[in-house]
Amino acid sequence: MSATDSLLATPSIANIRTGGVTQIFASRANAKLGRVVSAGALAGLALPVLLLVLWETVVKLGGVAAHQLPPPSALVSTAWELAASGSLFRHTWVSTLRVLAGFLIGATLALLVGSLVALVRPVERLVDPTFQGLRAVPSLAWVPLLLLWFGIDETPKLVLIAIGTFFPVYLATFSGLGNVDRKLVEVGRQAGLSRNALLWRILLPAALPGIFTGLRAALSLGWMFLVAAELIASTQGLGYLLSDGRETGRVDFVFIAILSLALLGKLSDSILRALEHRVLAWRDVANLQEAQA
C-alpha cells in the first residue's frame, strides 16, 4: 500500500508514458501531497506568471510598441506612483463604496419584493409579469434616463447598480421560495407555526442556497454596472481612471484600472463565497471532484 503511494506521489516517466497521468492527478496520495505544498494555488498562478514573463519579453524585444502595451514592469511603477499619490486608493475606495451601497439597496429590495411576490398570490399575478418585462431591458439602457432624471451625481450611479443587482436576487428569492420542499412545510404546519414563523423558520432558510447564488451573480453584475456608470459621468472611481486613461492616452492607467477591477471583483466574490460556506455548512452536497475520481 505504502509502496503504491510513493509510486503515485513521485510520477516516473514510465508512469506518464503508460497513460498513468490521470491516475496520478486523481489519486488521494497526490491530493495529500498537494495540500502540503498547496499545489492548487501554485497551479492557478502558473499561467498568469508565464503570461507576464512572455508579455515583458515581447515588449522589451520591441515586438509591440510600449505606449500601446506597457510591459508589466512599467505597470508596476505606474501602480506605485498612483498608490503613492493616494489616487489609486481613492478611486478604489469610491468605487467599492458605490458597489456596496448599490448592491445593498438592490439586494435588500429584491429580498423583500421577491418574498412578497412568492408568498402572496395576488401580488404575484399583479407584479411578476411587469418585473419579467423590466428584467428584459438591458440595464445599460437605463443610463440615459437616469442621467436625465438624477443628474450626474451619486444618485444615478447608485440607482443603476441597484437596478442591476435587483433582478438576480429577486429571481433567486422568488424561485427559491417557490421550490421549498412541501414535506418540510408540512412539519411546520403540523407544529402549528404562524405564517410569519413559517417564512422565517422554514421557507427562507430552505431558499437560502438559491438566494446566495443570486447574491453572487448580483455582486459581479454590480461591478459591471459601476464601470458603466463611472465611464459616462464621474470624476472619481476606477471607471473614471479608465476614461481618463483613454482621453490622455495613458494605456497604463487603463491597465491598472482593469487589474484593480479584476482584483476587487474576485475579492468581493471570495468574501461572499466564504460567507456562503459558513452559513450553508449544513448543505449535503456532492463533492464533484471526488465523484469524478
Place this chain on the structure above:
Amino acid sequence: MTGALLAVKLKEKRHGARTVLRDIAFEVGPSEIVALLGTSGCGKSTLLRTIAGLDTQYTGEIRHDAGRTGFVFQEPRLMPWLSVADNVGFPLGHAQGGHPRVAALLEEVGLSHAANYFPKQLSGGMAQRAAIARALVSQPDLLLLDEPFSALDVLTKGRLHRLVRDLIQRHRIGAVFVTHDPDEALALSTRVLVMPSEPGPFLERLDVDGAGTDSERLALRERILSALAAHGESVPC
C-alpha cells in the same frame, strides 16, 4: 369509551371525484397504541393526515380531546440547516436546542452524543429517532406515526419499536400508527384495525394486548392475513 383522546367518525373523504375513505370509526384512549393496517394505497396515510389536520376536506367528525398532537412522518423530515438539538426543539420555537426537555429526549432516544450534528451526518435510524424526539418535545397527548420504520433495517426497526413502546407508556400518551406490516402491527400496538383495500369500514378489530404467548400472536397474525385475503387482496407486502 369515555375519556378518549381521539374519536374519529369519518363519513367520507374524497380526493377530487374519487372516494378514498368511507365509514371509518374508532377511538383512542391514553396509553393505547392503535395500528391502522392495510395494503398500499388503501388510504391509511390519508386517514392519519386527516386526523392530524393536514388534510381538511372531509365529512363526519374528528374529535381531539388531546391537548397537543405529535406527528412522525414516514421520512425523518429534519430541517437540514438545524442541528439535531435545534431540530428536536423545533416545535418549541426558534433555537430551542438548549431547552432541558430537548436534552432529556435526546438522552431517551440515545442521541445525546449527536446533539450538535447536522442531519446530513446522521444514519437513517438516527434521523428517525431525532424525528420521534421532535414529535414528543411539545409533550403531546396523542402521537401519530405514518409508517415511520418502513425504510429501516430489521435490527434498527426492532430497537425503535421497543423505544416507541417505552416512550408511549412512560409519557402516558395515546398513539395511532400506520403500517402495512402485520408483524410490526402486532409487535407495537395494543389494538389492530385492518383497513379494506376499497373504501369502507374496518375489516377487523383485534385486541393485541392480551395476546402474550407466541401461539396467540400467530393466531392473530392468521386472522389479519385472512381478513386481508378474504377481501380479494393479496398478502400485504
